[in-house]
Amino acid sequence: MTDLLSELRRTRILAILRGVPPQHAPRLAETLQGAGIELFEVALSDDLGLASLRAIRTAFPALTLGAGTVVTPALAQQAQDAGATFLVTPHLAPDVNAYARKQGLGLLAGALTPTEIYTAHAQGSAAVKVFPAGSLGPDYFRQLRGPYPDLPLLAVGGVDARNLSAYLQAGADGAGIGGALTRTDWTDPDWTALGRAAQKLVEAACN
Structure with a gap:
């Protein structure tokens, strides 16, 4: 979990791949x-997730790769079997958090309120996934830094190249970003546009 947090703080961006067909997932x-x-x-x-996870892991054995929207221990086991080395939940899920601890997997547990955020941290989350971040904006992270100056936070939901730096400046350790990195027609993917979108986010994370 320390390695996951260190990588998050170093790179600042967690790419969330949702709805990506497995035949295109490795190239993405x-x-x-x-x-x-x-x-x-x-x-x-969705039905694409496990197959896409497997395809990426096969193509990139050393990639830091996790599974998201993990809501049950059974799904957590399937994710682990498919190659995930960390789990991400959309909400506080104590049984999934316990599974991650038992299996030695990294964990980014979802939470929103201060009570949930602290509970997720106490249950072993390397960084707490504050979701949906866009509903409350960067100022919410600024306010959380009062009582929780050192608790690692990941902003997820409504974050893009236009506001990423604002969340980081407000105290988020990083951001999970999906739509901006997967928005294309998957019957004919525009790889150049996807690459440009990723470059904009990387540049924003450095500002």
């Missing part, structure tokens, strides 16, 4: 890596 990962993104989550909220 390669495209995003080419732009400087190194941390990846494949969301398991």
